[in-house]
Amino acid sequence: MGKTLFDKIWDSHVVSEIPDGPSILYIDRQFIHEVTSPQAFTGLENRGRSVFRPAQITATADHNIPTMDQHLPIKEQLSAFQVQKLKDNCARHGITYYGLGDEFNGIVHVIGPELGYTQPGMTIVCGDSHTSTHGAFGAVAFGVGTSEVEMVFASQCIMQPKPKRMRITINGDLGKGVTSKDLILYVLSKLTASGATGYFIEYAGTAITNMSMEARMTVCNMSIELGARGGLIAPDEKTFAYVKGRKYAPQGADFDVALEKWKQLYSDADAKFDKEFTFDANDIVPMITYGTNPGLGMKISDSIPSLDSIDSASKETFKKALDYMGFVPEQSLLGKEIDWVFVGSCTNGRIEDFRLLAQVLKGRKKAPHVNTYIVPGSYLVAQQIKEEGIDKILADAGVELRQPGCSSCLAMNEDKVPPGKYCVATSNRNFEGRQGPGARTILASPLTAAAAIVTGKITDPREFL
Amino acid sequence: MPIEKFIKTVSRAVPIPIEEIDTDQIIPARFLKATDKIGFGNNLFRDWRYDATNKPIATFPLNNPKYSGTILVGGKNFGCGSSREHAAWAIADYGFKVVVSSFFADIFKNNVLNNGVLPVQISDAFLAEIFAQIEKDPNTEFEVDLQKQTITIMATGKSESFDINAYKKDCLLNGYDDIDYLISKLPEIEAFEKRV
Numbered sequence: 001m002g003k004t005l006f007d008k009i010w011d012s013h014v015v016s017e018i019p020d021g022p023s024i025l026y027i028d029r030q031f032i033h034e035v036t037s038p039q040a041f042t043g044l045e046n047r048g049r050s051v052f053r054p055a056q057i058t059a060t061a062d063h064n065i066p067t068m069d070q071h072l073p074i075k076e077q078l079s080a081f082q083v084q085k086l087k088d089n090c091a092r093h094g095i096t097y098y099g100l101g102d103e104f105n106g107i108v109h110v111i112g113p114e115l116g117y118t119q120p121g122m123t124i125v126c127g128d129s130h131t132s133t134h135g136a137f138g139a140v141a142f143g144v145g146t147s148e149v150e151m152v153f154a155s156q157c158i159m160q161p162k163p164k165r166m167r168i169t170i171n172g173d174l175g176k177g178v179t180s181k182d183l184i185l186y187v188l189s190k191l192t193a194s195g196a197t198g199y200f201i202e203y204a205g206t207a208i209t210n211m212s213m214e215a216r217m218t219v220c221n222m223s224i225e226l227g228a229r230g231g232l233i234a235p236d237e238k239t240f241a242y243v244k245g246r247k248y249a250p251q252g253a254d255f256d257v258a259l260e261k262w263k264q265l266y267s268d269a270d271a272k273f274d275k276e277f278t279f280d281a282n283d284i285v286p287m288i289t290y291g292t293n294p295g296l297g298m299k300i301s302d303s304i305p306s307l308d309s310i311d312s313a314s315k316e317t318f319k320k321a322l323d324y325m326g327f328v329p330e331q332s333l334l335g336k337e338i339d340w341v342f343v344g345s346c347t348n349g350r351i352e353d354f355r356l357l358a359q360v361l362k363g364r365k366k367a368p369h370v371n372t373y374i375v376p377g378s379y380l381v382a383q384q385i386k387e388e389g390i391d392k393i394l395a396d397a398g399v400e401l402r403q404p405g406c407s408s409c410l411a412m413n414e415d416k417v418p419p420g421k422y423c424v425a426t427s428n429r430n431f432e433g434r435q436g437p438g439a440r441t442i443l444a445s446p447l448t449a450a451a452a453i454v455t456g457k458i459t460d461p462r463e464f465l
Numbered sequence: 466m467p468i469e470k471f472i473k474t475v476s477r478a479v480p481i482p483i484e485e486i487d488t489d490q491i492i493p494a495r496f497l498k499a500t501d502k503i504g505f506g507n508n509l510f511r512d513w514r515y516d517a518t519n520k521p522i523a524t525f526p527l528n529n530p531k532y533s534g535t536i537l538v539g540g541k542n543f544g545c546g547s548s549r550e551h552a553a554w555a556i557a558d559y560g561f562k563v564v565v566s567s568f569f570a571d572i573f574k575n576n577v578l579n580n581g582v583l584p585v586q587i588s589d590a591f592l593a594e595i596f597a598q599i600e601k602d603p604n605t606e607f608e609v610d611l612q613k614q615t616i617t618i619m620a621t622g623k624s625e626s627f628d629i630n631a632y633k634k635d636c637l638l639n640g641y642d643d644i645d646y647l648i649s650k651l652p653e654i655e656a657f658e659k660r661v
């Protein structure tokens with residue numbers, strides 16, 4: 001019987017298997033950042049060991065940094081200390097580190113692909129659940145805890161039970177004004193936030209293959225919100241073209257050798273998946289969330305479900321979510337006034353996302369009462385924003401562009417949304433307090449976020465296209 | 466560096482009958498600035514435990530003197546969201562030895578296991594029964610036996626078994642740690658690197 005793409009990559013990285021236990025899985029690349037690595041370095045050093053394969057580890061500061069005045073010392077003491085600690089740890093162990101202001105600094109899942117570290121067929125981990133982003137390149141990439149970060153430091157391996165395989169196929173074409181973010185929010189609304197727990201997803205179908213690499217990254221990024229260990233997409237000509245010529249991608253003849261291998265990376269026609277879902281792209285429209293997990297989403301023109309339609313075990317959780325959000329069952333959210341808009345994160349902080357934003361903002365103005373956090377995913381993205389003149393469009397609209405970082409995605413820095421305020425966010429999580437204590441997050445695409453900037457309300461972005 | 470051994474525990478339980486409890490609730494992001502593993506228990510469920518003025522919210526189970534014990538019981542899909550191991554450190558630091566739910570998020574499950582806390586996954590029906598039993602009598606004790614892989618409601622004798630892979634069970638019973646195990650396998654790992 002044929003093998004799935006996931007099996008091909010996983011199996012070729014198994015060093016050994018423990019009967020009725022996890023596999024020892026070899027990791028090609030580990031990304032680290034300031035928040036989930038310090039305890040792993042301490043643990044390693046307490047064992048009297050050093051990093052086993054420092055050249056296979058890349059570090060960036062992104063989670064806990066300001067997005068203004070990055071040339072100045074970080075004001076908040078604990079944050080300054082945490083970032084300094086990463087720098088010191090990397091220096092001591094010979095790990096490449098992209099610090100604040102470095103031309104290659106940025107959100108870990110944005111810079112990995114940009115710099116060509118992320119390649120088809122690899123195993124990739126990071127102490128951040130959205131490591132699944134790198135799956136867009138046909139890599140087995142997933143988030144791990146700090147103990148596992150330390151495992152990779154010590155041995156370039158982790159101990160992992162093998163997940164089951166799921167395929168999600170989306171056929172057809174996405175309509176005008178419908179983005180890959182809407183597609184994944186749609187899938188989430190159908191399968192729920194635990195719909196893929198225990199699985200590794202492969203995304204397939206024409207709606208996926210027609211997407212750019214950036215759009216594919218948005219889809220794979222949110223696999224974790226389905227509960228999946230990760231999600232991947234078979235590499236194709238678009239993937240190879242994206243990787244070719246990047247700084248740390250194989251160069252010259254090495255690239256040709258790699259390419260031959262990458263072309264073998266697909267699920268065989270007779271490969272078996274443990275679970276399959278198929279959706280029709282024509283049914284997808286701009287989506288928003290109304291609750292406090294990413295599975296609680298709906299079409300932008302729909303109403304929040306009625307209490308009767310929720311099964312009894314989930315009723316309390318549903319009520320708690322609506323209570324937190326200040327919504328009621330059967331409410332429609334179109335036209336609902338909002339206070340903040342966040343455009344950025346590893347989900348939608350790439351150049352394409354800023355092009356979408358500019359497309360709506362061009363020649364229009366920000367609604368006066370709306371506050372914004374507009375945050376590029378990396379310095380390279382920021383630079384491209386300038387080159388394409390998007391910065392001018394934003395300035396004309398009365399919108400301020402900040403410096404790269406995770407920013408209001410997890411609000412560890414000062415980019416918080418005040419208690420009770422509504423924020424339309426292009427990030428990935430609408431959990432209680434995610435954007436600051438009491439903040440109310442509505443997840444959406446960059447187009448829907450842009451429309452909200454202009455009207456100050458939940459607005460179908462197709463009106464502006 | 467061995468982890469704490471886990472063999473069996475008999476204790477009362479603290480119920481949080483909410484589904485989809487994500488790790489942002491277990492430990493909010495603003496507490497992730499620490500560079501060591503200690504003291505996270507103080508901020509476990511911070512924003513559900515305390516109001517904006519830092520006053521304890523009396524109705525939250527961790528603040529309710531009715532409930533105590535080393536077993537935490539949560540609704541389904543417990544531990545979803547962020548991979549932050551700080552959530553596992555907070556739970557362990559607070560003093561919990563067992564987390565019970567009908568469904569755990571994958572990364573969270575690995576994280577607690579790596580910190581000597583046992584995730585016990587049971588059926589939806591048994592979870593509902595446990596919640597009902599605590600509601601009826603918060604003094605009810607539960608026995609979690611790793612050797613036998615069972616969880617029992619002492620008052621009724623009702624029991625259900627749970628899954629754990631043999632390797633992880635062995636690690637917990639003996640206090641073994643994955644990192645030491647991997648270090649012992651370095652020659653094999655180096656041979657693998659040469660092979661590919």
Ligand code: SF4
Nearest residue numbers: 130345346406409410
């Ligand atoms: S942008 Fe958000 S999800 Fe992405 S790496 Fe940063 S904190 Fe994690």
